Amino acid sequence: MRRTLIKSATIISMDDTLGDLRAGDVLVEGGRIIDVRPGIELGSGTAETDVIDGTGRIVIPGLINAHMHTWQTGLRGFAANWTLLEYFRRMHAGLATVFRPDDIYIATLVGALNQINCGTTTLVDWCHNNPTPDHTDAAVRGLIESGIRAAFFHGSPKPEPKPGEPHFSEIPHPRREVERLLTGPLADRNGLVTLGLAVLGPHYSTLDVAMHDFRLAREAGLIASMHQGGGPARTPGGWEKLIEAGLVGANVNIVHGNDLSDDLLQRLVDLGASFSVTPENEMIQGHGFPITGRLLKRGVRPTIGIDLESVLAGDLFSAARVALSMQRALDNAESRKASGTIPATTTIPAREALRWVTLEGARMLGRDSQIGSLTPGKLADLVVINASDLNLFPVHDPVATVVMQTSLANIEAVMIGGVWKKRNGRLLVDGLERKKEMLAQSGRRLVQEIERQGRAA
Numbered sequence: 001m002r003r004t005l006i007k008s009a010t011i012i013s014m015d016d017t018l019g020d021l022r023a024g025d026v027l028v029e030g031g032r033i034i035d036v037r038p039g040i041e042l043g044s045g046t047a048e049t050d051v052i053d054g055t056g057r058i059v060i061p062g063l064i065n066a067h068m069h070t071w072q073t074g075l076r077g078f079a080a081n082w083t084l085l086e087y088f089r090r091m092h093a094g095l096a097t098v099f100r101p102d103d104i105y106i107a108t109l110v111g112a113l114n115q116i117n118c119g120t121t122t123l124v125d126w127c128h129n130n131p132t133p134d135h136t137d138a139a140v141r142g143l144i145e146s147g148i149r150a151a152f153f154h155g156s157p158k159p160e161p162k163p164g165e166p167h168f169s170e171i172p173h174p175r176r177e178v179e180r181l182l183t184g185p186l187a188d189r190n191g192l193v194t195l196g197l198a199v200l201g202p203h204y205s206t207l208d209v210a211m212h213d214f215r216l217a218r219e220a221g222l223i224a225s226m227h228q229g230g231g232p233a234r235t236p237g238g239w240e241k242l243i244e245a246g247l248v249g250a251n252v253n254i255v256h257g258n259d260l261s262d263d264l265l266q267r268l269v270d271l272g273a274s275f276s277v278t279p280e281n282e283m284i285q286g287h288g289f290p291i292t293g294r295l296l297k298r299g300v301r302p303t304i305g306i307d308l309e310s311v312l313a314g315d316l317f318s319a320a321r322v323a324l325s326m327q328r329a330l331d332n333a334e335s336r337k338a339s340g341t342i343p344a345t346t347t348i349p350a351r352e353a354l355r356w357v358t359l360e361g362a363r364m365l366g367r368d369s370q371i372g373s374l375t376p377g378k379l380a381d382l383v384v385i386n387a388s389d390l391n392l393f394p395v396h397d398p399v400a401t402v403v404m405q406t407s408l409a410n411i412e413a414v415m416i417g418g419v420w421k422k423r424n425g426r427l428l429v430d431g432l433e434r435k436k437e438m439l440a441q442s443g444r445r446l447v448q449e450i451e452r453q454g455r456a457a
């Protein structure tokens with residue numbers, strides 16, 4: 001079996017036992033990390049080992065993007081100046097309705113490839129434009145073809161109802177479609193692409209629907225993820241009812257949550273729910289300030305997502321840095337207000353932010369025994385950063401280099417499950433220019449179609 005040995009790199013393992021190594025080696029075999037330590041000597045079978053010089057490189061675990069609507073990749077930047085209200089009207093009730101399966105496929109494929117390019121090895125693709133099984137299968141096909149590790153969170157579209165049709169908030173998550181996916185394209189629960197549910201939750205659905213959807217997720221052993229916030233709740237008091245029914249636990253993932261009361265937040269934390277912050281989009285579209293610090297105060301950590309490439313960049317290093325900076329700003333402001341001065345030391349060290357986009361994402365997915373750190377036995381998902389680059393050199397504190405200074409330009413190589421997906425700064429994918437052209441055609445068609453229908457504004 002083919003092995004890969006990265007020699008003499010700076011290793012940020014994100015494994016508390018292993019810590020950081022200033023000149024360490026990583027041995028990969030059969031898709032898994034076999035060993036992480038200085039001076040690994042090769043035994044027999046040396047001829048089958050790719051030995052890579054890691055001098056001047058920093059190796060970190062692959063990043064985990066906890067929330068992205070990858071189906072919007074063909075509309076990059078189109079929604080940059082929309083508030084959340086405009087986004088609901090123009091994207092969900094507008095552009096989303098003219099997507100064909102091919103639009104979903106190419107957006108998901110190219111969006112996922114860009115995630116790999118940016119150092120993401122696990123993507124939570126929160127896909128809520130599934131009007132037909134063909135759309136769903138197209139998204140799954142795009143994810144599989146990209147080679148990324150993904151959690152496909154299946155959700156429902158949110159159009160304005162036509163006369164006689166129910167509002168989306170009244171439509172239970174389609175059980176038959178979940179069963180179809182679990183016995184068909186996503187049957188392998190240990191496969192590269194697995195299933196989760198992108199449900200409406202009490203903020204966007206009736207109580208009956210929320211109860212149904214939470215039960216469905218529980219029965220199927222799946223994560224139930226939902227947006228929380230952005231205008232008034234469809235079911236005020238819904239969370240309390242779901243908690244009373246015993247339906248809130250570690251499989252519940254709350255996206256945003258900025259407006260949750262302190263009491264309710266504490267109850268959700270106590271029940272083990274996970275939280276996903278999408279810092280830049282939350283600030284841009286009007287969600288309020290990210291919940292990061294309120295979680296940290298309660299002893300839990302956020303996961304971080306991109307949310308929308310129709311609004312902002314897909315690079316998770318930036319998102320982690322924005323989350324960290326935003327929370328430091330809030331903490332500094334609180335300190336100045338309370339005591340008239342800034343805190344004596346920083347309230348959040350940079351390493352925290354790296355943890356949010358690695359281990360915490362793994363924990364949210366219930367996969368922290370498999371991904372999220374460079375631990376022997378885990379799947380070999382890793383990123384190699386060229387720390388000799390002009391913008392990173394000299395490195396005094398490798399964690400600071402990664403969190404505060406690394407950009408896409410510095411991501412030299414990306415490995416998923418022991419297979420290189422990017423080497424020497426280039427994605428290892430065939431026909432990328434053709435895929436880009438298909439994405440551009442799709443984006444143009446979507447915009448022209450919505451304009452033709454007179455529903456662009």
Ligand SMILES: [Zn+2]
Pocket residue numbers: 067069126227255307
């Ligand atoms: Zn979202």
